[in-house]
Amino acid sequence: MLSGILLPAPLLAATPADEAPRSGDHRHLSWTQELSVHEALAREPRSPDTDATQPLPEAFLAAAAETEASDGPSSDSASVWGFDDLAEAAMRHYPAITASLRQQDAARSDREAAGWQRFPTPAVQASSDDDITQAVLSLEQPLWTGGRITAGIEAAESRLGASREQVGGVRQDILQRVIDAYAEASRRTAQLEIAARNVDELSDLQQMIERRVRQMASPQADLELASSRLSQAVAERVAIAQALRSSLAQLSELSGQEVSAVAPSSAAEDPGLAATLSEAQREALSHSPQLAQLGFQQQAAKADTRGERAARFPSLALRLEQRENRGGGIAAPERSDTRVLMVMESNFGAGLSTLASIDAASSRQQSLEQEREAALRELRSEVADLWHQREAAGLRLDSAEQTRLSAERVSASYNRQYAIGQKSWLDLMNAVREASSAGLAVEDARADVFRASWRLATLIGSAQVAALSPDARDPRP
Numbered sequence: 165m166l167s168g169i170l171l172p173a174p175l176l177a178a179t180p181a182d183e184a185p186r187s188g189d190h191r192h193l194s195w196t197q198e199l200s201v202h203e204a205l206a207r208e209p210r211s212p213d214t215d216a217t218q219p220l221p222e223a224f225l226a227a228a229a230e231t232e233a234s235d236g237p238s239s240d241s242a243s244v245w246g247f248d249d250l251a252e253a254a255m256r257h258y259p260a261i262t263a264s265l266r267q268q269d270a271a272r273s274d275r276e277a278a279g280w281q282r283f284p285t286p287a288v289q290a291s292s293d294d295d296i297t298q299a300v301l302s303l304e305q306p307l308w309t310g311g312r313i314t315a316g317i318e319a320a321e322s323r324l325g326a327s328r329e330q331v332g333g334v335r336q337d338i339l340q341r342v343i344d345a346y347a348e349a350s351r352r353t354a355q356l357e358i359a360a361r362n363v364d365e366l367s368d369l370q371q372m373i374e375r376r377v378r379q380m381a382s383p384q385a386d387l388e389l390a391s392s393r394l395s396q397a398v399a400e401r402v403a404i405a406q407a408l409r410s411s412l413a414q415l416s417e418l419s420g421q422e423v424s425a426v427a428p429s430s431a432a433e434d435p436g437l438a439a440t441l442s443e444a445q446r447e448a449l450s451h452s453p454q455l456a457q458l459g460f461q462q463q464a465a466k467a468d469t470r471g472e473r474a475a476r477f478p479s480l481a482l483r484l485e486q487r488e489n490r491g492g493g494i495a496a497p498e499r500s501d502t503r504v505l506m507v508m509e510s511n512f513g514a515g516l517s518t519l520a521s522i523d524a525a526s527s528r529q530q531s532l533e534q535e536r537e538a539a540l541r542e543l544r545s546e547v548a549d550l551w552h553q554r555e556a557a558g559l560r561l562d563s564a565e566q567t568r569l570s571a572e573r574v575s576a577s578y579n580r581q582y583a584i585g586q587k588s589w590l591d592l593m594n595a596v597r598e599a600s601s602a603g604l605a606v607e608d609a610r611a612d613v614f615r616a617s618w619r620l621a622t623l624i625g626s627a628q629v630a631a632l633s634p635d636a637r638d639p640r641p
Contacts, residue, residue, distance in 0.1 A: 245415070246427045247346050247618075251632045253419035254342045255335050264331045271320070271327035278320035281313045282306070296491035303484045304507070310477035311470055319467035326460035332453035336622055338418065339632070343618045345414040350429040351611035352408035355604050359401035362600040366394040369596070373589065386589040393593050397600070429614040436626035437617065441551045444624050448547045449540065451625035458536040465529035472522045478510035543623070550620040557612035564609045568602040575599040 255261060289300040306313065370390040376382035415423040438444035449455065487501040512518055578595040581587040621629045 244425045244427050245419075245421075245423050247342075247429065248632060250346060250415055250419050250423065250426075251339055251342050253421055254338050255632070257420040258338050258418060260334050261331065261338060264327070264334045268324070268327040268331055271324040275317070275320040275324045278317045281316060294491075296489065299488045301486045304481050305483075306479060306481045308480040310474035310479065312474040312479070315467045315471035315474060319464045319471065322460045322464035322467060326457045326464065329453045329457035329460060333457060336453055339622050339629070340619055342415070342418050343615055343622070345411050345418060346426060347429060347611045347615040349408060349411035349415060349426045350614070351607050352404055352411060353426060354428060354607040354610075356401065356404050356408060358600060358603040358607070359397065359404050362596070363394070363397045363401055365596060366390065366397050369592070370394050382589065389589065389593055393597065429611065435618050435621035436628045437620055438624060441548060444551060444620065445544050445547045447624040448543055452543055452623070454539055455536060455543065458532060458539060462529065462532040462536060465525065465532050469522065469525040469529055472518070472525045475511070475518050475521070478508050481507045481509070483507050547620065547623055550616050550623070554613060554616035554620060557609055557616055561606065561609035561613055564602065564606040568599070568606050571595070571599040571602040
């Protein structure tokens, strides 16, 4: 049969120099154009008698023409953002960090207000009765309060420390979000190049098999298989491009800058990790802003408990009063009066409210103790998970690299063997698909190594992470 005849490969591969580009040749399109093209293909009505072997319909070129004018600059001309620049921009400008800094300012003002409780308190009181007006100016200095003022100052200091650690915790969360988005964007950027090469290769193979079918050297099913694989490759590239758009949009929101391209991540870059898992867990526990914040909140709760207990005791104060009386019938010696008083005051509250307040403060203290213990266990577990993920991803990366090299060699060999009739068209199509899948798997593993390594570095507070944000700890007292 004619379908079994194999013509020489150079004759089949040759294309006339003056031959116009076919509708299936779409290698000149950008990934944003292919996204619109893919949508156009899904919307185009197909008649029952449409030739199933036609590579791509006319809607392909029409959609490309429509999107060419609106397509933005390519990534070659756009500024490429590195991970360090994105991390620094995010930690400087993200609103959540600014909000936490303002909360720290509020806590600092509360600490100053608590310190002023040790100073004299001025007061003015005025009253009028018929034709007599009385004004009292007083200045009261607390002498002994049972520890209420000291407890209030200690609680305010602890809350100031908690707010400072909260800033570090928010920065750590934002940095981890940048790590995830950057790893995804870098992965999709590399995979987009692999998908583009796969589309180009399948397009060349489709054109070759189309000529063979016209020359009746190959069956119609081979062309249908090539068209199907090309359509799958185009759809895969569109999906990768859409995922890249999403990750770049996330980076733009996090950094407050327009991010259109990112530099590739490197799995070989060492973010300064500990040598062992136990050492990494110890460093994470000592560096964790969340644990430190809970520790300060626990100290504040203890101070609140002491303050509530001090409310059971009376307070002692020294008061200086100046009374001025004006009105008819008031004798001159009674118009002004200066007094120095020793004041003892006790406020037990309504019913047994003081005892209830003491119990509430003590319960909050115990709750924070348990919350800190739970956070400590969760942090150890998170560090262990990231440690094992990093090791597994490293092994997968080594294996994927070897698989990719083998798959590329097999694909090239099958291409040559098909030309001389030693391999079938299905074998060649499968080899091409396996080579592309192996390349995508390499980038998946590379991104996983980067993500796990840098997330782990943020938890243990490595020097590389500290260099990304030199002002991560607020220097103000």
